[in-house]
Structures are given as structure tokens and as C-alpha cells.
Amino acid sequence: MSDGLKFWIQTLVVPAVLAGVGYYINDTLQQQQRAFDKIKFTEQIISEAFDSNNPDKAIALTKIIPSLTDDKKFADDVVAMINSYYVKRAEQALKTGNEAEYKQIADAAAVFKGDGISISDSLKINPATSKAETARQYEQDGLAHLHQGNLEAARDCFQKAEAAYPGFHSSYEIANLLTKKVQEVKAGADQSTVRQQAIDTIRKKYSWRLNPQALRLPAQ
Structure with a gap:
């Protein structure tokens, strides 16, 4: 080289x-x-x-x-x-x-x-959890109607929640409570007073089974 x-x-x-x-x-x-x-x-x-x-x-x-x-x-x-x-x-x-x-x-x-597939989305489409999530949505709608003073619409939502998933949270008890409150209003009771009584009863007896933030009920 x-x-x-x-x-x-x-x-x-x-x-x-x-x-x-x-x-x-x-x-x-x-x-x-x-x-x-x-x-x-x-x-x-x-x-x-x-x-x-x-x-x-x-x-x-x-x-x-x-x-x-x-x-x-x-x-x-x-x-x-x-x-x-x-x-x-x-x-x-x-x-x-x-x-x-x-x-x-x-x-x-x-x-x-949020955006994309989330656990919330999966719970809604999973056969084992979808009914519970349907009941959860009716429950949220029911509380919204209650806060707006629409007792009959609130009652109907909780009845639908119970039908969608029997035994879900306290839907059965709250539906019965609201049925009584609707009857009280029809009998002449003041609607705003009856509405507040319903909210107070739900807060006292059933709020531990609900989501305070999502359903706008004060936490205990």
C-alpha cells in the first residue's frame, strides 16, 4: 500500500x-x-x-x-x-x-x-353499564327540572330512571316523593314552598347517593 x-x-x-x-x-x-x-x-x-x-x-x-x-x-x-x-x-x-x-x-x-373516547363514553355503550348511564342521565334531568320548579317533569324523569335501571340510586323513592308533591300543588299548596320541601327532603335523605356537583345539590 x-x-x-x-x-x-x-x-x-x-x-x-x-x-x-x-x-x-x-x-x-x-x-x-x-x-x-x-x-x-x-x-x-x-x-x-x-x-x-x-x-x-x-x-x-x-x-x-x-x-x-x-x-x-x-x-x-x-x-x-x-x-x-x-x-x-x-x-x-x-x-x-x-x-x-x-x-x-x-x-x-x-x-x-372530553374529546375522544373516554370512560364516560364507554360506560354509555357497554351493555353491562349502559342502562345505569341512561338512568343517570334521567336523574340529572330530573334534578334540573326540580330546580326549575317543574315538579311533574322532574317526577317523570325519576320514573324513567327507575324504569331504565330498577333500583338505581334513589330514583324510586324520589319519584314517589315528587308524586306526592305534585298532588299537594294540585290541592292548592304553594308551588315554590313545595319545591323547596322536595329539595330539602332529597338533600337530607338521598343526597349521599347522588353526585352533588353534577346534580347541583350542595354537598353534605
Whole structure:
């Protein structure tokens, strides 16, 4: 090999090869670091999201996870995993009669619903939970009518809630209460007074089974 060729190999080829090898090693290390960071991020999210005592925190995470990473597929997969977990939890709560747990999940889902597929949307289309969500909507409409002073419309909504999902919250009891209050108004009682009595009774006897924020009833 001539001295000139050796010179050019040492001057151009060897540095280029070393630079290529260095780039490959650096890129590999960066990929490994990104993979490690993703694993740590996933572990943290899972630890936060699957806290059985705090579905509010978990469902809130599904709204902010997409903004925490540039990897859309990764974010979508994590959100879908959390959604699936809590829909299954809600479904199991209904099957076992654990109304308090279902209410906790459904209330949180209602607060943090937004664009895209959310837990709230899934609860409405899931065969095991859709009837309960229909009853929940009638319940909300009923309370809205009650606050507006429309006792008959409120009663009708709670009757529909009971028909959609028998035993849901206190729909049966509230429908009966409002039936009596409608009769009192028809008998000559002052409507605003009767309305307030109905609200006070619901607040005192049944508000623990309702969502104070969504249904505009003061929390106890």
C-alpha cells in the first residue's frame, strides 16, 4: 500500500468509520435511554392510575397523558388500558351490587369526559353499564327540572330512571316523593314552598347517593 493511500485512509476513511460507529453507539444508547424512560414513565402512570381508592386521579390522568409524551401510539395504548380497567371495574361493581364503587367511577368519568373516547363514553355503550348511564342521565334531568320548579317533569324523569335501571340510586323513592308533591300543588299548596320541601327532603335523605356537583345539590 502506497504512503499516499495510507495517508488518505488515515485522514478520511478511518475518522469517517469511527464517526459512524460513534453515531451508531450514541443512537443505540439514546434509544435504550428513551426505552428506559418510557418504562419508568409507564410504571409511574400504572402506580397512579390503578389506585383502587382514587379513580378520579386515574381518569384525570387519561386527559393529560397525551400531553406528556410525543409518542401518540404509546399514549393511546396507556389511555386505552386505563379506560378498559375502569370500565371493567364499573361493570363488576354493578354485578356485585357495589353501588358506591360504581358511583365513584361514573362520577369521576362524568367530570373528566372530553374529546375522544373516554370512560364516560364507554360506560354509555357497554351493555353491562349502559342502562345505569341512561338512568343517570334521567336523574340529572330530573334534578334540573326540580330546580326549575317543574315538579311533574322532574317526577317523570325519576320514573324513567327507575324504569331504565330498577333500583338505581334513589330514583324510586324520589319519584314517589315528587308524586306526592305534585298532588299537594294540585290541592292548592304553594308551588315554590313545595319545591323547596322536595329539595330539602332529597338533600337530607338521598343526597349521599347522588353526585352533588353534577346534580347541583350542595354537598353534605
